Amino acid sequence: xxxxxxxxxxxxxxxxxxxxxxxxxxxxxxxxxxxxxxxxxxxxxxxxxxxxxxxxxxxxxxxxxxxxxxxxxxxxxxxxxxxxxxxxxxxxxxxxxxxxxxxxxxxxxxxxxxxxxxxxxxxxxxxxxxxxxxxxxxxxxxxxxxxxxxxxxxxxxxxxxxxxxxxxxxxxxxxxxxxxxxxxxxxxxxxxxxxxxxxx
Amino acid sequence: xxxxxxxxxxxxxxxxxxxxxxxxxxxxxxxxxxxxxxxxxxxxxxxxxxxxxxxxxxxxxxxxxxxxxxxxxxxxxxxxxxxxxxxxxxxxxxxxxxxxxxxxxxxxxxxxxxxxxxxxxxxxxxxxxxxxxxxxxxxxxxxxxxxxxxxxxxxxxxxxxxxxxxxxxxxxxxxxxxxxxxxxxxxxxxxxxxxxxxxx
Amino acid sequence: xxxxxxxxxxxxxxxxxxxxxxxxxxxxxxxxxxxxxxxxxxxxxxxxxxxxxxxxxxxxxxxxxxxxxxxxxxxxxxxxxxxxxxxxxxxxxxxxxxxxxxxxxxxxxxxxxxxxxxxxxxxxxxxxxxxxxxxxxxxxxxxxxxxxxxxxxxxxxxxxxxxxxxxxxxxxxxxxxxxxxxxxxxxxxxxxxxxxxxxx
Amino acid sequence: xxxxxxxxxxxxxxxxxxxxxxxxxxxxxxxxxxxxxxxxxxxxxxxxxxxxxxxxxxxxxxxxxxxxxxxxxxxxxxxxxxxxxxxxxxxxxxxxxxxxxxxxxxxxxxxxxxxxxxxxxxxxxxxxxxxxxxxxxxxxxxxxxxxxxxxxxxxxxxxxxxxxxxxxxxxxxxxxxxxxxxxxxxxxxxxxxxxxxxxx
Numbered sequence: 060x061x062x063x064x065x066x067x068x069x070x071x072x073x074x075x076x077x078x079x080x081x082x083x084x085x086x087x088x089x090x091x092x093x094x095x096x097x098x099x100x101x102x103x104x105x106x107x108x109x110x111x112x113x114x115x116x117x118x119x120x121x122x123x124x125x126x127x128x129x130x131x132x133x134x135x136x137x138x139x140x141x142x143x144x145x146x147x148x149x150x151x152x153x154x155x156x157x158x159x160x161x162x163x164x165x166x167x168x169x170x171x172x173x174x175x176x177x178x179x180x181x182x183x184x185x186x187x188x189x190x191x192x193x194x195x196x197x198x199x200x201x202x203x204x205x206x207x208x209x210x211x212x213x214x215x216x217x218x219x220x221x222x223x224x225x226x227x228x229x230x231x232x233x234x235x236x237x238x239x240x241x242x243x244x245x246x247x248x249x250x251x252x253x254x255x256x257x258x259x
Numbered sequence: 260x261x262x263x264x265x266x267x268x269x270x271x272x273x274x275x276x277x278x279x280x281x282x283x284x285x286x287x288x289x290x291x292x293x294x295x296x297x298x299x300x301x302x303x304x305x306x307x308x309x310x311x312x313x314x315x316x317x318x319x320x321x322x323x324x325x326x327x328x329x330x331x332x333x334x335x336x337x338x339x340x341x342x343x344x345x346x347x348x349x350x351x352x353x354x355x356x357x358x359x360x361x362x363x364x365x366x367x368x369x370x371x372x373x374x375x376x377x378x379x380x381x382x383x384x385x386x387x388x389x390x391x392x393x394x395x396x397x398x399x400x401x402x403x404x405x406x407x408x409x410x411x412x413x414x415x416x417x418x419x420x421x422x423x424x425x426x427x428x429x430x431x432x433x434x435x436x437x438x439x440x441x442x443x444x445x446x447x448x449x450x451x452x453x454x455x456x457x458x459x
Numbered sequence: 460x461x462x463x464x465x466x467x468x469x470x471x472x473x474x475x476x477x478x479x480x481x482x483x484x485x486x487x488x489x490x491x492x493x494x495x496x497x498x499x500x501x502x503x504x505x506x507x508x509x510x511x512x513x514x515x516x517x518x519x520x521x522x523x524x525x526x527x528x529x530x531x532x533x534x535x536x537x538x539x540x541x542x543x544x545x546x547x548x549x550x551x552x553x554x555x556x557x558x559x560x561x562x563x564x565x566x567x568x569x570x571x572x573x574x575x576x577x578x579x580x581x582x583x584x585x586x587x588x589x590x591x592x593x594x595x596x597x598x599x600x601x602x603x604x605x606x607x608x609x610x611x612x613x614x615x616x617x618x619x620x621x622x623x624x625x626x627x628x629x630x631x632x633x634x635x636x637x638x639x640x641x642x643x644x645x646x647x648x649x650x651x652x653x654x655x656x657x658x659x
Numbered sequence: 660x661x662x663x664x665x666x667x668x669x670x671x672x673x674x675x676x677x678x679x680x681x682x683x684x685x686x687x688x689x690x691x692x693x694x695x696x697x698x699x700x701x702x703x704x705x706x707x708x709x710x711x712x713x714x715x716x717x718x719x720x721x722x723x724x725x726x727x728x729x730x731x732x733x734x735x736x737x738x739x740x741x742x743x744x745x746x747x748x749x750x751x752x753x754x755x756x757x758x759x760x761x762x763x764x765x766x767x768x769x770x771x772x773x774x775x776x777x778x779x780x781x782x783x784x785x786x787x788x789x790x791x792x793x794x795x796x797x798x799x800x801x802x803x804x805x806x807x808x809x810x811x812x813x814x815x816x817x818x819x820x821x822x823x824x825x826x827x828x829x830x831x832x833x834x835x836x837x838x839x840x841x842x843x844x845x846x847x848x849x850x851x852x853x854x855x856x857x858x859x
Contacts, residue, residue: 060286060316060317060318060319061283061284061285062277062284062285063279063283063284064284065282065283065284066282067814067817069814079663080281080282080283081281081282081680081681082665082666082680083283083661083663083664083665083680083683084661085661085662086660086661086710112314112316112317113712114314114514114712114713114714115713116660116712117660117710117712117717118660119660213300214267214300217267260486260516260519261483261486262470262484262485263469263470263479263484264482264483264484265479265482280481281481281482283483310486310517312513312514312515312517313514313515314514317517413500414500417467417500460686460716460718461685461686462670462685462686463670463679463683463684464682464684465679465682465683466682480681480683481681481682508684510686512714513714513715517717613700614667614669614700617667617700
């Protein structure tokens with residue numbers, strides 16, 4: 060149901076935080092890596108979300124990159140690897156390290172994650188060995204967490220500026236000028252330069 | 260529960276996209292036809308939604324027109340036609356073509372949709388033959404996807420302008436003037452003319 | 460979960476409408492009486508909501524007054540009276556008429572509602588006869604649908620003005636002045652007088 | 660799913676109230692203590708939330724402090740202590756009193772709560788005796804309900820000012836100046852001083 064949240068991150072406790080979107084604070088579970096890179100208030104953070112619905116819970120799992128989310132989806136296909144264990148594995152390994160570990164049959168990288176013993180590590184290696192060829196992190200650049208560049212900078216900057224209270228009708232012309240004058244501007248640069256102009 | 264979303268469309272992947280409404284990104288499954296006509300950011304898109312709740316999922320299915328949504332509801336009454344197959348049929352046929360196919364007993368139009376074999380096509384034809392008389396697309400004009408004209412242009416334009424950050428108290432007087440001066444203005448024209456005035 | 464929605468009403472079809480709150484359109488089922496009195500756009504409507512969660516649905520039922528909602532809660536305690544039948548009874552009778560019918564054992568008032576036959580009417584009369592003493596509509600004034608007067612006018616007017624895009628910091632001082640100068644101002648009067656001042 | 664709500668409190672009835680966040684009114688159950696300290700409109704209240712999902716309900720339980728929420732989580736681990744009884748116990752005892760009662764084996768403090776008889780009180784005392792060492796309220800200061808001081812004042816003040824309609828881009832510089840000039844400003848003081856400046 061929910062695939063993405065853009066808001067203020069707060070109350071980081073263990074593997075959870077609150078992402079506050081205009082007054083509704085959503086409880087998001089994430090790997091310690093993702094929690095560590097999420098921009099702190101007053102900056103606005105955008106988190107990719109996987110919603111898991113059960114009879115007794117509706118849980119939101121958050122990721123800084125599509126790579127991490129795709130690995131979460133693949134890990135949770137393995138029998139006995141639930142969301143919590145998948146997050147623990149992603150806290151212990153980034154996507155690139157995970158791909159290397161599975162290709163190399165390296166159990167150690169998996170067992171250093173909480174909740175993963177030798178037997179479960181064996182099962183992960185055997186079930187996933189033939190499924191990781193197309194997984195991200197294999198030689199391609201691991202997209203920097205939270206930093207999005209390229210065509211969607213415009214959308215994300217618009218969202219962030221809207222999150223800061225600027226009307227899209229005001230923000231958009233200023234942002235377009237900034238993007239025209241700074242060809243490969245990252246999201247962070249686009250927002251900062253626009254703010255300079257808008258805050259005048 | 261949710262019947263409509265008005266927001267920024269993004270991350271179109273396969274038969275899914277994200278509709279971001281003020282910072283909450285909803286995962287919406289839709290036919291490839293609908294995904295192809297949804298306005299791209301920074302324009303605001305309005306998508307009709309059918310919410311389907313199951314024990315392990317809350318899914319949102321999106322439609323550009325009430326016709327498409329009504330056909331989705333009818334198709335999913337047929338045994339073994341779930342939401343995914345119904346979307347595949349609607350990706351392969353627009354409402355008008357679907358009505359012709361069922362009236363003409365044309366299996367081919369149905370089997371070109373992913374997941375529909377000859378036997379399922381037969382069942383669709385036999386179960387729906389006597390139920391399509393009142394279905395849209397039968398001689399009536401298929402309302403252009405996403406383009407709404409007539410009395411609800413005022414509401415939709417108000418919503419779109421609100422989505423762009425304009426207060427209703429500001430937008431409404433300007434919009435009323437535009438609609439008074441342009442009798443059968445479509446939603447798109449109404450928004451553009453209002454923006455010209457408001458952005459001054 | 461949801462107890463109230465304040466937004467733009469649209470797409471009234473049969474016993475359902477959409478209440479659009481900042482871009483999320485909620486599907487609300489209501490009695491034909493309630494649907495008939497809800498303010499039309501661009502006015503903002505406030506609807507009291509009863510959320511009913513089942514394994515295969517999350518449904519929102521809307522009411523113009525607390526009386527109607529309380530009767531809905533009481534009617535649905537009767538065996539075989541589900542939400543749909545309760546709404547049909549409330550479409551056929553307002554709270555005052557319902558109280559009279561039950562006190563007088565008047566089956567006719569109940570059977571004119573869709574889905575209520577003589578046997579079910581008998582059961583409603585027998586199960587509720589001793590439970591209606593404290594129900595609203597019994598001699599007390601039936602609060603006019605949608606019109607709220609007294610202490611909560613300030614909150615509701617604030618919400619409505621916020622819905623129209625006015626910042627609470629702007630709306631509140633103006634509203635306080637209006638309420639001070641017009642002692643028993645109804646919600647409608649409070650909003651109109653505030654708008655005159657704010658729109659200058 | 661939801662861990663926090665920031666909005667306008669209204670319709671306080673028994674152990675429930677509505678927290679209205681931008682037009683969506685959430686039904687929140689809370690202890691009478693919490694309901695008594697929540698700021699009234701037009702002030703914006705921030706309530707910590709525990710979401711409990713069942714097959715036939717999605718319920719939100721609200722708390723003014725993390726202490727109260729932690730005790731709620733601990734109490735509901737005891738067999739036969741559901742959310743309603745836990746709230747009743749928290750209505751009858753604040754966290755400090757609860758800690759004293761359990762350490763002292765004081766049944767009376769528990770049985771004064773609705774729904775707690777002598778046998779259930781015994782079970783609570785025996786099950787929790789060895790689990791309360793780390794519970795808040797044990798000698799540490801009971802964080803004043805609703806009043807948050809220290810580093811998160813900035814976030815909460817930003818949220819409150821945003822709730823009052825001030826753009827973060829406007830509110831933030833003013834708030835930073837206020838916090839710089841008033842080192843240990845509480846949330847309430849920070850908001851009032853900022854409002855003075857912003858409302859000019």
